Amino acid sequence: MLHYRLFKEINDLFASGRDEQARRLLMEVQSRSIALHDEVNLLQTRLKTLEEAMRLSCNLFRRNGLYWLKAQDINLGPFCPHCYDHEGGLIRLERSKGTLHCPYCHTVITPPTHFEGASDDTPRARIIPFAN
Numbered sequence: 001m002l003h004y005r006l007f008k009e010i011n012d013l014f015a016s017g018r019d020e021q022a023r024r025l026l027m028e029v030q031s032r033s034i035a036l037h038d039e040v041n042l043l044q045t046r047l048k049t050l051e052e053a054m055r056l057s058c059n060l061f062r063r064n065g066l067y068w069l070k071a072q073d074i075n076l077g078p079f080c081p082h083c084y085d086h087e088g089g090l091i092r093l094e095r096s097k098g099t100l101h102c103p104y105c106h107t108v109i110t111p112p113t114h115f116e117g118a119s120d121d122t123p124r125a126r127i128i129p130f131a132n
């Protein structure tokens with residue numbers, strides 16, 4: 001914490017000709033100011049992380065035991081319920097032969113029959129060939 005009384009004390013020391021004492025006190029104020037700046041940066045980072053976690057939790061929902069993330073007009077996912085419930089991690093489940101598999105915790109989930117996008121032959125990405 002920066003003590004504002006130090007500024008007056010520094011001013012008084014300079015005014016009374018005790019420059020060396022004033023400089024030492026000025027260096028102490030500088031050191032405290034740098035520490036305060038570092039603390040503000042740390043708190044800003046923590047606040048940003050908490051805001052992102054809050055925004056994420058507002059857009060995350062559970063359907064049929066799986067987590068989905070609402071992003072604009074589409075639902076992203078599904079994400080592993082085990083990883084999110086135990087570690088808070090959003091790990092996208094991979095589809096394989098009618099099941100969903102977590103690449104992180106290796107949980108295998110059999111999706112319900114009315115599961116959206118359950119088909120394995122759904123293209124995941126468009127492949128753009130390199131130009132010749």
Ligand SMILES: [Zn+2]
Pocket residue numbers: 080081082083084091102103104105106107
């Ligand atoms: Zn998992």
